[in-house]
Amino acid sequence: MSIVLDPLTPGAPHAPADPMAPRPYRVTRSRQDTRDTLTLELEPVEGPPLTYKAGQFTMLHVFGIGEVPISISGDCTRPGPLEHTIRDVGSVTHALVSAGPGAIVGVRGPFGTAWDVGVGRGGDVVFVAGGIGLAPLRPAVLEVLADRDAYNRVVLLYGARTPEDILFEDELRVWAKEHGVAVEVTVDNGQHAWRGKVGLVTALVPRAGFDPRNTIALVCGPEIMMTYVAAALSDRGVPDSQIQMSMERNMKCGVGLCGHCQMREHFICVDGPILTYDRLAPLMSVQEL
Amino acid sequence: MADHARLLDVEGLQGLISVLVAHGYTVVAPTVREGAIVYGSVTSVDELPRGWGDEQDAARYRLRRRDDDAFFGYAAAPQAAKPVMFPAEELLWRGRRDGDGFAVEQGLPDGPPVALLGVRACDLSALQIHDTVLAKRQWVDVRYAARRADSLVIAVACGSPAGTCFCVSMGTGPRPQSGFDLSLTELLDGGRHEFLVEVGSERGGQLLAEVTTQNAAVEDVTAAEAVVADAAQRMGRTLDTDGLREVLYANMESPRWDDVASRCLACTNCTLVCPTCFCTSVQDTADLGATTAERHRVWDSCFNEDFAYIHGGSLRKETGARYRQWITHKLGSWIDQFGTSGCVGCGRCITWCPAAIDITAEAAALRGTPEPPRAGADTFEPTGSPA
Numbered sequence: 001m002s003i004v005l006d007p008l009t010p011g012a013p014h015a016p017a018d019p020m021a022p023r024p025y026r027v028t029r030s031r032q033d034t035r036d037t038l039t040l041e042l043e044p045v046e047g048p049p050l051t052y053k054a055g056q057f058t059m060l061h062v063f064g065i066g067e068v069p070i071s072i073s074g075d076c077t078r079p080g081p082l083e084h085t086i087r088d089v090g091s092v093t094h095a096l097v098s099a100g101p102g103a104i105v106g107v108r109g110p111f112g113t114a115w116d117v118g119v120g121r122g123g124d125v126v127f128v129a130g131g132i133g134l135a136p137l138r139p140a141v142l143e144v145l146a147d148r149d150a151y152n153r154v155v156l157l158y159g160a161r162t163p164e165d166i167l168f169e170d171e172l173r174v175w176a177k178e179h180g181v182a183v184e185v186t187v188d189n190g191q192h193a194w195r196g197k198v199g200l201v202t203a204l205v206p207r208a209g210f211d212p213r214n215t216i217a218l219v220c221g222p223e224i225m226m227t228y229v230a231a232a233l234s235d236r237g238v239p240d241s242q243i244q245m246s247m248e249r250n251m252k253c254g255v256g257l258c259g260h261c262q263m264r265e266h267f268i269c270v271d272g273p274i275l276t277y278d279r280l281a282p283l284m285s286v287q288e289l
Numbered sequence: 290m291a292d293h294a295r296l297l298d299v300e301g302l303q304g305l306i307s308v309l310v311a312h313g314y315t316v317v318a319p320t321v322r323e324g325a326i327v328y329g330s331v332t333s334v335d336e337l338p339r340g341w342g343d344e345q346d347a348a349r350y351r352l353r354r355r356d357d358d359a360f361f362g363y364a365a366a367p368q369a370a371k372p373v374m375f376p377a378e379e380l381l382w383r384g385r386r387d388g389d390g391f392a393v394e395q396g397l398p399d400g401p402p403v404a405l406l407g408v409r410a411c412d413l414s415a416l417q418i419h420d421t422v423l424a425k426r427q428w429v430d431v432r433y434a435a436r437r438a439d440s441l442v443i444a445v446a447c448g449s450p451a452g453t454c455f456c457v458s459m460g461t462g463p464r465p466q467s468g469f470d471l472s473l474t475e476l477l478d479g480g481r482h483e484f485l486v487e488v489g490s491e492r493g494g495q496l497l498a499e500v501t502t503q504n505a506a507v508e509d510v511t512a513a514e515a516v517v518a519d520a521a522q523r524m525g526r527t528l529d530t531d532g533l534r535e536v537l538y539a540n541m542e543s544p545r546w547d548d549v550a551s552r553c554l555a556c557t558n559c560t561l562v563c564p565t566c567f568c569t570s571v572q573d574t575a576d577l578g579a580t581t582a583e584r585h586r587v588w589d590s591c592f593n594e595d596f597a598y599i600h601g602g603s604l605r606k607e608t609g610a611r612y613r614q615w616i617t618h619k620l621g622s623w624i625d626q627f628g629t630s631g632c633v634g635c636g637r638c639i640t641w642c643p644a645a646i647d648i649t650a651e652a653a654a655l656r657g658t659p660e661p662p663r664a665g666a667d668t669f670e671p672t673g674s675p676a
Binding site for chain 1: 384386390391422426427430431542567568570575579582584589591596598599601605607610614617
């Protein structure tokens with residue numbers, strides 16, 4: 001027995017709701033962000049757009065090539081195309097960044113936990129991003145900015161490899177100038193023309209000027225960077241339960257069934273990807289966990 | 290038990306199989322194949338492993354002739370019911386290019402319903418663990434759930450534990466406790482050959498009603514209780530589960546992992562024979578023109594190097610880290626995730642480890658206690674490590 005899935009009504013009476021079945025989406029726009037990173041805008045071929053929360057991810061499928069988990073980088077506070085910002089690092093991501101307007105890709109999701117920015121209302125917010133890690137943070141930044149008056153100081157600390165790798169550069173200016181976000185950017189390697197900071201993003205934490213006890217921190221980047229950033233935030237007095245991090249693990253299903261993403265007791269796909277540092281600290285210090 | 294218990298003779302067992310077949314079930318039961326107990330489709334009691342037992346120890350498995358005609362006189366077969374309900378490879382969907390896009394056709398189980406006959410208490414617990422993991426959470430493996438919903442389970446109490454068994458330690462056996470439609474205890478006392486039958490579900494009762502049975506006497510129930518009580522005394526291994534999760538969590542950095550890694554081949558045998566291991570991967574296949582493609586779910590193992598691969602490399606390059614993941618998940622973090630241990634004490638990972646690595650010994654070493662005693666196995670004199 002095999003049945004044709006109706007993409008309009010997943011879980012319709014004739015078909016069990018199968019989280020493994022992709023739904024076709026059309027690429028409506030692709031925007032080159034940096035030399036190796038591109039943002040895809042997607043709209044469903046049929047049916048309503050995806051509703052999601054900041055921090056959630058989808059499984060993106062390229063027909064005949066494969067599937068990867070990618071965090072949503074779009075604005076969940078207003079309707080619009082589904083956005084993913086993708087770095088070209090493997091066969092599937094290469095096929096995705098090569099998929100021009102009109103191409104069809106498969107989408108499963110949204111899956112996983114969300115950034116909780118609401119818990120920080122009335123206090124300061126510190127975003128700390130490393131490289132492509134700015135992309136999963138973007139929906140949370142936009143969610144805070146959509147309700148800017150509810151927050152005090154908003155800081156974005158961002159580390160990129162080189163000035164050419166800085167993502168969403170125009171937007172960073174807008175966030176700083178029009179929304180009062182203290183944006184601090186540092187790079188690992190800067191050429192002579194670079195007049196900004198050089199060094200690790202961790203070094204920006206002590207001088208970011210936030211009220212530690214009354215701050216939420218949202219962190220996304222390579223795990224080694226997050227480990228040091230979280231420790232630096234914790235050292236400044238930010239409670240571990242107020243440090244939220246987006247974790248990356250191998251994922252084949254996205255729904256807690258394949259087992260690949262386990263970090264001891266956590267299924268990063270369903271218990272995460274957003275987890276607080278109080279739950280992660282004992283695990284992040286262990287090699288090869 | 291006595292209120293509901295019935296008595297079935299060998300002819301009645303055949304009658305039960307025939308009734309199941311008549312109701313459209315494929316009866317999957319133990320058979321002897323290639324020197325091992327292997328589950329297969331049967332229609333006759335003659336296909337069951339009558340008169341066969343087994344000998345098991347670390348890295349050792351042998352069938353042996355019993356001195357009686359027991360149908361179920363062996364311990365854990367190399368595989369539990371796992372491959373029946375949760376195949377090693379399964380079609381998720383088949384896609385065809387369709388203009389710019391593609392159309393997806395879902396793969397679903399299409400075989401007749403399965404009646405599992407001869408499920409041990411350990412494996413019955415494993416089946417219930419799989420139900421929890423795969424079919425009772427937010428997201429469901431729809432193929433497993435469909436197959437399980439149609440299935441029937443006839444458990445058989447274990448009277449012949451092997452040298453690698455420790456179901457008593459895990460609280461899963463040797464008597465099937467729940468989750469069965471019917472449960473049999475094979476009675477060979479006093480030269481008879483009968484089965485005490487316990488009904489575990491309405492469906493089981495309905496099917497049994499179509500078979501010629503007799504009322505069980507109190508003595509029959511007592512005899513059945515003696516079978517499992519005796520088996521419980523003859524576990525080949527023990528595992529101290531008290532605070533074991535905490536022991537494992539406290540030993541994330543133990544030198545024991547390097548010690549295990551010096552022996553472990555990362556061959557994945559333990560995860561393949563484990564009745565609760567559920568990790569899978571997906572495989573995509575496409576024709577040369579990429580006009581059609583299929584996506585399959587396949588068993589995977591946390592011992593494979595690419596299991597924890599993310600951009601930049603594997604998160605668990607060292608074999609010791611992979612063994613730590615496996616045993617910590619099985620005996621520790623499983624409890625956080627699903628409320629029970631992931632180990633049912635079937636002993637397969639010990640038997641089928643080519644390097645004779647013993648989960649009970651590793652757990653004891655991490656606890657810092659001497660290796661647990663291995664007394665009582667009736668079937669096998671250990672002959673030392675295989676050459």
